[in-house]
Amino acid sequence: LTEKTYDDKSTFIYRMNDEINMIFNNLKEKISGINEELDVDNIDNSKSDLKNVITLIDSSKKRFNSIIDISELDSKELKNVNNKYNVINLLNQIIAFNKDKVKENVEFRSSISNSLPSMLYGDSIKVKQIINSLIDNSIKNTYKGFIELRVSCIIKYDVCRMIITVEDSGTGIDLVKQNEILSDKSELSDEDIKNKDNLILNLKTVKKMINMIGGTLSIESLNSNGTTINVTLDQKVADSDIGYMDKDLNNYKIIIATKKRVGVITENDKNVKAIK
Numbered sequence: 212l213t214e215k216t217y218d219d220k221s222t223f224i225y226r227m228n229d230e231i232n233m234i235f236n237n238l239k240e241k242i243s244g245i246n247e248e249l250d251v252d253n254i255d256n257s258k259s260d261l262k263n264v265i266t267l268i269d270s271s272k273k274r275f276n277s278i279i280d281i282s283e284l285d286s287k288e289l290k291n292v293n294n295k296y297n298v299i300n301l302l303n304q305i306i307a308f309n310k311d312k313v314k315e316n317v318e319f320r321s322s323i324s325n326s327l328p329s330m331l332y333g334d335s336i337k338v339k340q341i342i343n344s345l346i347d348n349s350i351k352n353t354y355k356g357f358i359e360l361r362v363s364c365i366i367k368y369d370v371c372r373m374i375i376t377v378e379d380s381g382t383g384i385d386l387v388k389q390n391e392i393l394s395d396k397s398e399l400s401d402e403d404i405k406n407k408d409n410l411i412l413n414l415k416t417v418k419k420m421i422n423m424i425g426g427t428l429s430i431e432s433l434n435s436n437g438t439t440i441n442v443t444l445d446q447k448v449a450d451s452d453i454g455y456m457d458k459d460l461n462n463y464k465i466i467i468a469t470k471k472r473v474g475v476i477t478e479n480d481k482n483v484k485a486i487k
Contacts (some may be wrong), residue, residue, distance in 0.1 A: 222324075222363075238264060266386055294450045296335035298327060300375075302362060305339060309346045311361075316355040324363040328371055330449035337420055338444065342375060344412045345440050349379035352438070356380025366448065375442040383432040384414075391431060392418050399423065414440075 241264045306321045313319045342360070349358045361376040384392075392414050399419050412420070421428050421442060432438040475486055 226361075226363075228470050231302045238268070239389075259365070262386060264390065264438050294335065295330060295332055297329055298331045298335075298338075299329045300361075301339060302342075305342050305346070306360065308343065309350070312347075312350050313358060314350070314354060317350075317353050318357045318360040320357060322359070322361045322394075326366070327362060327364045327365070327373070329372060329424075331446040332449045333444075333446040334424060338446075340410060340412055341417055341420060341442060342377070343410055344414070345375075345377040345442070347411045347416060348440075349377055349381060349438065352383075353379045353381030356437070360435055371446050373444045373446060375444065378437065378440060380441040382435045383436055383438050384430060385432075389430050389432060391415070393428070395419070396422070397405045411420055 245264075277438060302321075302323055306319075310319050345360065346360060355380070358377070358381075359377045361374075361375045361378070365372040365374070395415060395418060397419065399416070418428050421444070424444065426442055426444040429441045430438065433442075475483055477483060
């Protein structure tokens with residue numbers, strides 16, 4: 212159990228570190244390009260690159276704050292805590308549903324953290340709609356390469372912060388469209404409400420829905436070179452019928468019973484007989 216938790220945390224930290232380095236490398240590359248272009252003839256290119264740098268900094272700042280800042284992780288602040296659902300089953304359904312929809316030249320990958328609790332309280336319908344819509348957007352805009360769904364988590368007391376990432380090697384989302392989606396603070400419109408029960412929603416409606424349930428959304432997409440969309444959702448951890456530790460102990464017992472290899476070191480012969 213300790214090793215599993217340690218591995219999950221190591222993977223999560225590695226990914227965060229890798230993504231931070233990638234962002235700084237992108238910034239360095241952009242700023243170097245602007246320095247080279249700084250003359251009257253290339254002023255429009257320089258302005259465009261500066262806008263990209265500002266967008267990259269803003270989206271990265273929002274993203275890392277929404278993931279790493281756990282000071283406000285409190286079950287009292289959670290919205291729409293409706294029902295108990297098995298998040299692992301839900302994610303497996305989503306993966307199965309989308310795997311067959313991808314194009315022939317596209318590889319569909321998924322990674323779910325072992326430390327994600329199996330049972331959560333929340334609106335499973337909205338969670339399903341949000342993830343399906345993000346993957347559907349990737350499927351529509353990715354003609355070769357890959358689409359990857361990653362789900363990891365940070366747990367504090369009885370609250371689980373799910374970090375959902377959908378990354379693709381597709382055509383990307385242009386800067387104007389990104390700003391249009393991210394800057395929209397409006398409530399669900401009548402048209403959105405009419406369509407809110409659809410399995411697939413557009414990114415604007417997804418953003419409004421995430422706002423409604425107290426989550427965050429960030430987009431990383433530059434130079435039409437793929438897109439990474441990150442969503443953080445706070446859900447309350449539900450008590451399952453069998454505790455997490457009990458499940459692991461039961462699994463361990465099954466493994467031991469199957470292998471039937473036990474080593475006993477003792478000075479007491481009675482212990483040996485009792486254990487046998």
